[in-house]
Amino acid sequence: MSVDRSVTFTGIKFENPFLLSSAPPTESESNILRAFEGGWGGVVTKTIGLHPVVNVYGAKAKFMRTGADDSHVSMKKRPGAALHSSWNWELISDKTLEWWAPRIRRIKEAFPDRVLIASIMAGSGNDKELKHWQELAEVAQGEGADGLELNFSCPHMDRRDMGSNIGKDQGLCSVVTEAVKEVAKVPVWCKLTPATADIVVEAAACFRGGADAIVSSNTFPSLPPIDPETLEFEINVDGFVSSGGLGGPAILPLSLAKMAQLTKAFPDKSFSGIGGVSDFSQAISYFLLGCGTVQVCTAAVLDQAVGPTVIKKLLAGLDQFLEAHAATDGWKRIEDFRGARRDRIVLQSEIRRPAAAEYHSGYENVEGYAAPSADDVAVRA
Numbered sequence: 001m002s003v004d005r006s007v008t009f010t011g012i013k014f015e016n017p018f019l020l021s022s023a024p025p026t027e028s029e030s031n032i033l034r035a036f037e038g039g040w041g042g043v044v045t046k047t048i049g050l051h052p053v054v055n056v057y058g059a060k061a062k063f064m065r066t067g068a069d070d071s072h073v074s075m076k077k078r079p080g081a082a083l084h085s086s087w088n089w090e091l092i093s094d095k096t097l098e099w100w101a102p103r104i105r106r107i108k109e110a111f112p113d114r115v116l117i118a119s120i121m122a123g124s125g126n127d128k129e130l131k132h133w134q135e136l137a138e139v140a141q142g143e144g145a146d147g148l149e150l151n152f153s154c155p156h157m158d159r160r161d162m163g164s165n166i167g168k169d170q171g172l173c174s175v176v177t178e179a180v181k182e183v184a185k186v187p188v189w190c191k192l193t194p195a196t197a198d199i200v201v202e203a204a205a206c207f208r209g210g211a212d213a214i215v216s217s218n219t220f221p222s223l224p225p226i227d228p229e230t231l232e233f234e235i236n237v238d239g240f241v242s243s244g245g246l247g248g249p250a251i252l253p254l255s256l257a258k259m260a261q262l263t264k265a266f267p268d269k270s271f272s273g274i275g276g277v278s279d280f281s282q283a284i285s286y287f288l289l290g291c292g293t294v295q296v297c298t299a300a301v302l303d304q305a306v307g308p309t310v311i312k313k314l315l316a317g318l319d320q321f322l323e324a325h326a327a328t329d330g331w332k333r334i335e336d337f338r339g340a341r342r343d344r345i346v347l348q349s350e351i352r353r354p355a356a357a358e359y360h361s362g363y364e365n366v367e368g369y370a371a372p373s374a375d376d377v378a379v380r381a
């Protein structure tokens, strides 16, 4: 049976709903071409700014793994250890807008039916900075980008008016989105930081500014562990480290919580989910919460830099899911089950409690809890 993998998201037609997120897999023309050859429905370019950036010495990203027996989380590779997360302090693209412009055009000419979203970033402190956003937007769309993703989420920007510092300020979220929407002829997505008290506030501000979709999550602010032997951070330059971003499997539940807040608050708006996806078994959670597309970074980085195996697994998983549910639930495409579990997240007080006779003070036989003491039993008797 042939299945329908296509989605229309913010008016853009995708042959499948899986994108490489803005990160190393989308930092070059050759990577993006390989990604499309591999089958990705879309890419979000590595974030493009107006001014060249210089990254720190040494590794810009590393991966943490954990052992089955000791739960030790470390960047040191150990046999049998499983991936826990990625950690990075990489800045936006170190290539200029002039470098990107012809490449965006060439990529779109080579793959006109695949989706290229240009991720862009500038400051927000004054009108000149807002004009930078507009310039980036106009050049990218002029070269054929299908949409724009505004980076309000990079967790390691020192400047107060950039990256996640925009995403932490609802006023700036609105103002920048509005400035881009003034010139945008293509859909505008805002990628928000998960590092705020209530992401619904910043999302509402983006929607007020005219955003067509919210993207979440970028990486979570974090530090690498300190090596217990050397007493140095596992990634450092001259012994120093700064806050970086955590991605990969460890952030899946955190990112889902952010997404649930968003999709529940704005059930009729568009959302693209990111965080901890490596195959369909994770992507399904984002779709069931209401996302129309899903993006991937860490898993793709670790799979030949652009994730050819990851996208094959995502597509095979989606196909199998649709085939299995077509007969039982009548689900023939993503739209048929998108958001189907959004209403299952409720207040704690709305969750059913056992009747008095069945209540064991929470001393069920569950992992992590000791058996009830004689005292507890006496209290219940």
Ligand SMILES: Cc1cc2nc3c(=O)[nH]c(=O)nc-3n(C[C@H](O)[C@H](O)[C@H](O)COP(=O)(O)O)c2cc1C
Pocket: 021, 022, 023, 024, 046, 047, 060, 061, 086, 087, 088, 090, 091, 092, 093, 119, 151, 153, 154, 191, 217, 218, 219, 246, 247, 248, 249, 251, 274, 275, 276, 277, 295, 296, 297, 298, 299
């Ligand atoms: C090395 C690295 C560089 C990244 N660079 C960017 C970037 O330039 N722009 C951006 O919006 N997100 C960037 N991200 C964040 C990813 O796009 C993604 O939101 C995050 O890694 C969570 O997805 P994952 O769990 O699949 O890794 C970067 C992530 C990593 C690991």
